[in-house]
Amino acid sequence: MARYVDGFVLPIPKKNAAVYRRIARKAGKFWREHGALAVLECSGDDVKPGKLTSFPQSVKLRKNEAVWFSFIVYKSRAHRDRVNARVMKDPRLASMMDPKQMPFDGKRMIFGGFEVRVDL
Numbered sequence: 001m002a003r004y005v006d007g008f009v010l011p012i013p014k015k016n017a018a019v020y021r022r023i024a025r026k027a028g029k030f031w032r033e034h035g036a037l038a039v040l041e042c043s044g045d046d047v048k049p050g051k052l053t054s055f056p057q058s059v060k061l062r063k064n065e066a067v068w069f070s071f072i073v074y075k076s077r078a079h080r081d082r083v084n085a086r087v088m089k090d091p092r093l094a095s096m097m098d099p100k101q102m103p104f105d106g107k108r109m110i111f112g113g114f115e116v117r118v119d120l
Helices: 014-033 077-089
Strands: 004-013 038-043 065-074 110-115
Touching: 004 014, 004 077, 014 038, 014 065, 014 077, 065 077, 077 110
Parallel strands: none
Antiparallel strands: 004 065, 004 110, 038 065
């Protein structure tokens, strides 16, 4: 079965980790209710800066921040598009999405959609 993943890399200030987890838990429930197969939020544990590229460099990680890698799994890109359309219309999510209230700098977040090529 083909799968599709939306992936995100975020710089989360360590002091805001609990707030981010609370928001992510709540938002993740909305994605699951609207059909996402899985929602995972992962805090960096072994993400050292590289010589040319790395997770910390990708988000211009600052002192007292941690890199988070998050992803949402769907059946396909078409399924992702349907789920996201429903989520974006959900008034519960809209009330949480004020950029001024986010516990991280969204300008340094990177994200994209990916087709799963190997699924063991």
